[in-house]
Amino acid sequence: MSSTQQVSISLDSNLAERSTLASSLAKDLNLTLSPLDSNTIQLVVTQHTVEIRVPSLGNPIYIDFVEGKNAHRRQFGGGRGQPLAKAIGLKKGANPTVIDVTAGFGRDAFVLANLGCEIILLERNPLIATLLDDALIRAADNTDIGDVITRMSVTNIDAIEYLNNLEERHYPDVIYMDPMYPSREKSALVKKDMRLLHELAGPDTDSEQLLTSARKTALKRVVVKRPKSAPFVGEQKPATSIESKNTRYDIYISP
Numbered sequence: 294m295s296s297t298q299q300v301s302i303s304l305d306s307n308l309a310e311r312s313t314l315a316s317s318l319a320k321d322l323n324l325t326l327s328p329l330d331s332n333t334i335q336l337v338v339t340q341h342t343v344e345i346r347v348p349s350l351g352n353p354i355y356i357d358f359v360e361g362k363n364a365h366r367r368q369f370g371g372g373r374g375q376p377l378a379k380a381i382g383l384k385k386g387a388n389p390t391v392i393d394v395t396a397g398f399g400r401d402a403f404v405l406a407n408l409g410c411e412i413i414l415l416e417r418n419p420l421i422a423t424l425l426d427d428a429l430i431r432a433a434d435n436t437d438i439g440d441v442i443t444r445m446s447v448t449n450i451d452a453i454e455y456l457n458n459l460e461e462r463h464y465p466d467v468i469y470m471d472p473m474y475p476s477r478e479k480s481a482l483v484k485k486d487m488r489l490l491h492e493l494a495g496p497d498t499d500s501e502q503l504l505t506s507a508r509k510t511a512l513k514r515v516v517v518k519r520p521k522s523a524p525f526v527g528e529q530k531p532a533t534s535i536e537s538k539n540t541r542y543d544i545y546i547s548p
């Protein structure tokens with residue numbers, strides 16, 4: 294999280310097990326356990342969710358793979374024909390192993406797991422990683438997507454460090470990255486959850502280094518998601534790109 298953010302953790306439930314969870318998260322994340330306070334940024338353990346409450350953003354933010362946008366995209370997103378799937382190389386029957394090195398809210402990773410990929414999600418912001426863990430735990434018991442969730446695992450780590458220390462036998466077929474683009478921050482149209490990422494994590498200023506590490510590690514390809522008119526990360530020219538309405542997927546084929 295950005296060094297300017299003061300975040301505490303709070304409890305909004307009477308259940309003893311939720312209180313235990315709040316205490317253990319406070320310890321793991323080195324956060325002060327405080328009373329609910331609507332004027333500060335808090336990670337809040339409620340009866341059903343672990344969520345982030347940011348005064349300037351209104352409603353609490355948590356990740357939900359079972360309902361809402363993720364469920365909609367799972368049902369109506371276009372399957373293997375959608376641009377993300379094509380960029381990853383999901384031809385008929387191919388289910389490459391993937392590392393998503395910029396997991397964020399795990400939406401893209403969920404799409405790929407739903408289409409059959411085993412996917413490791415790396416997220417360096419500890420609060421976002423906590424939301425992801427919580428969402429996976431809640432979704433694991435769901436009869437429709439429980440099997441999809443078994444293909445997803447989250448690690449709270451900086452991906453550059455992770456990739457640079459990865460043993461060759463664990464190299465994935467594909468590395469996917471969707472770094473936060475600095476100019477998104479200024480747009481009035483930026484969605485609330487992306488604003489949360491900006492509030493907590495700030496823009497990703499080391500994407501070039503991340504792409505360099507990814508290209509040394511991916512066995513088949515690296516895919517970088519960009520706003521359509523954005524320059525290539527680090528001016529590294531991809532082999533090809535796939536475009537959708539507002540998005541471009543730059544594809545770097547491994548040698």
Ligand SMILES: C[S@@+](CC[C@H](N)C(=O)[O-])C[C@H]1O[C@@H](n2cnc3c(N)ncnc32)[C@H](O)[C@@H]1O
Pocket residue numbers: 394395396397398399400401402415416417418421450451452453471472473474490494497503
């Ligand atoms: C734009 S968001 C990704 C959104 C994601 N694709 C989704 O579908 O929800 C970028 C995320 O990548 C994380 N990130 C950026 N660079 C990273 C790195 N080197 N290691 C791990 N996480 C990183 C940021 O903290 C942020 O949460």
